[in-house]
Every structure is written in structure tokens, then in C-alpha cells.
Ligand code: SF4
């Protein structure tokens with residue numbers, strides 16, 4: 001296949017109507033797109049992206065490097081939808097168009113390298129992430145047959161593996177003995193493969209993971225991207241998963257009454273950042289806040305002015321840290337610049353990608369996962 005050719009079997013004609021809405025829209029959401037805000041360009045606003053998708057759909061443009069550079073500048077954050085009267089999602093057709101870009105060799109180099117790592121190592125970061133799992137998870141918690149199974153996910157293992165030990169400590173303290181951690185084979189749910197246009201990689205990862213989850217009554221994910229993938233993208237393999245998967249904050253929220261926070265164990269004020277995939281994608285806004293309210297003094301839960309459905313993205317989604325890492329970091333800096341007060345206080349999120357991005361954006365500051373904050377507060 002020559003560069004720019006469209007491979008057979010990838011089609012997004014069913015999304016024609018929503019692409020058309022965007023392509024002919026008077027740019028009602030143009031102020032919202034994080035990728036266009038850090039790299040001002042008409043092509044990067046949702047309307048610009050949709051115009052390119054429209055031209056691809058109509059065969060009016062080949063999948064060139066320039067086209068791929070636009071397609072891969074989207075974090076899948078869905079923020080544009082929060083300002084769209086038609087509630088259009090820009091990301092689904094972008095994901096499909098990325099399949100064309102990856103297959104035609106026009107995807108950015110970082111994307112091709114990440115997908116190479118998936119095929120070599122089973123994760124997009126490269127290296128053996130299983131080591132981090134066994135360093136952090138106490139042996140008695142490694143229980144692949146548990147009724148409630150924790151799937152660690154590759155981003156947690158790469159960016160914030162300590163959260164696994166913190167979760168084990170919280171479960172121990174709360175006397176929840178039905179939970180076990182799934183050994184990390186595979187380490188990746190394959191969601192990042194779909195994000196970056198590798199459907200084959202996604203199907204391979206899903207086919208390896210789903211049989212390992214079949215006997216669990218409930219599956220907990222630490223990463224909202226795994227949550228979204230297992231719940232919304234695995235239906236072709238196991239339709240029961242949609243009702244069995246939840247984010248760890250939803251699970252722990254049921255045990256609020258058992259939590260006894262220790263005064264002074266965490267900063268008095270914690271600023272919550274809504275992960276796009278936990279909030280806008282999966283609708284989980286309240287449970288993380290309830291958990292945080294439990295461990296800070298009254299009034300100590302701080303909010304960004306832009307929060308909930310209108311929360312700004314941290315730059316970690318849609319594979320942007322692989323395709324355009326500098327721009328991903330610039331988005332994270334923008335997010336922190338929108339903190340209340342003169343400088344960002346300790347920031348808490350509930351996603352390893354967010355933690356990674358916010359830490360990188362503010363190396364002198366504190367950015368941690370909610371499970372880590374909980375462990376510090378109640379496991380003294
Ligand atoms: S997402 Fe909605 S508001 Fe934004 S360009 Fe598309 S149609 Fe217009």
C-alpha cells in the first residue's frame with residue numbers, strides 16, 4: 001500500500017451526519033478545544049477537524065502526513081460536546097480516521113513507536129510493567145479468582161504504581177476481603193490501541209483480557225480509560241462486562257461509613273480535577289468528591305472554576321502524550337493555570353494519565369491519585 005492510500009475495511013459513513021453538523025457549524029465551541037488553545041490553528045478546532053473528516057469521507061483528500069497531524073491532535077476529552085447544542089462527539093470519527101493514518105504510515109512517529117511497543121511489550125510505554133505490579137501489590141492480594149477483581153492497567157503501572165499498594169492498604173483497613181488483584185498478563189486493556197488507530201492491537205488485547213475477567217462478579221479499574229474501554233468497547237466479546245465494571249472510586253464510596261480520617265494526614269485543602277474519561281465519558285462526578293469531603297476539613301475540597309461537565313482536559317487523553325507530548329504538557333499547564341488562587345494547591349485526580357500530566361506540569365507541586373490521598377488519610 002502506498003502512503004496515503006485508504007485501506008479497505010475502515011469506513012465512517014455512518015457518522016456522516018455528525019461530521020456534517022460540525023463541518024458546517026459556525027464554530028460554536030471553538031473556545032473549548034484544548035489542542036487548539038495550545039496550538040492556535042483553524043484546522044484544530046472541532047470544525048476544522050470535521051472539515052478534514054468530511055473531505056476524507058468524500059474522497060476529496062488523501063490521508064497525508066498533514067491530515068494525520070490534525071487527526072492525532074485530539075485528546076478525546078469531549079469538552080466540545082459540553083458546549084454543543086447538537087451534543088456532537090468529535091472523537092469517534094477521528095478514531096476511525098486514525099486507523100487510515102496508521103495503516104497508511106502517515107501517523108506521527110510517536111504513535112508508530114507506541115504501537116510498536118504494544119506489539120513487543122504488550123503496553124504502549126515499552127518495558128516489562130509486570131515488575132512494578134509485583135513490587136507494589138502484597139502477595140496475599142494477588143488473587144486472579146477473586147469475586148471482585150482489580151485490573152491495574154498499563155498507565156497506573158507506568159506512571160503511578162504506588163497507588164496499587166495504597167489501594168491494598170485501604171482495602172485491608174476497611175476489611176474488604178472479597179477483592180483481589182489480577183496478575184498483569186495482559187497489562188493493557190487495548191484502549192490506547194483504538195485511540196491511536198490500531199484495531200488489531202485492540203482486539204488482541206481484549207481477547208487476552210476478557211477470559212481472565214469471566215468469573216469475577218465485579219471488576220474495578222483504577223484508570224478511567226480502562227473503565228471506558230471495558231464498559232463501552234468490549235461488548236462484542238462479552239456484553240455482561242458493561243454491568244460488572246466500575247471505577248475504584250465508585251466501589252470505595254460504598255464504604256464511606258467505615259473510614260476514619262486522621263487529622264492532618266493530608267493537606268487541609270485538596271483541589272479535585274475531573275478526569276475527562278471518568279466524568280464526561282462515564283458520568284462519575286459525585287463519588288470522588290464524596291470521598292474527598294470525607295478526608296478534608298469542611299470547605300477543604302477545592303474546585304476548579306471549570307469543573308464537572310465543563311472541566312478542562314489535562315492533555316493525557318487520546319494518546320496525545322505519544323503523538324505530541326509537548327502539546328500534551330502545555331494543556332496540563334493550562335489546566336493548572338486555571339486553578340483557584342495564585343498558585344495550584346495539592347491536586348487530586350482519579351486517573352493515572354491525569355496524575356502523570358499534572359505532575360509533569362507542576363514538578364514543585366503535589367499531584368496525587370485519590371486512592372493515595374485516601375490511604376494517607378485513613379491508613380495511619
Ligand atoms: S461540536 Fe457542535 S458546536 Fe462544536 S463544531 Fe461541532 S457541531 Fe459545532
Ligand code: SF4
Nearest residue numbers: 033074075077078080
Ligand atoms: S474531543 Fe476534546 S480535543 Fe477533541 S476536538 Fe473535542 S474538545 Fe478538541
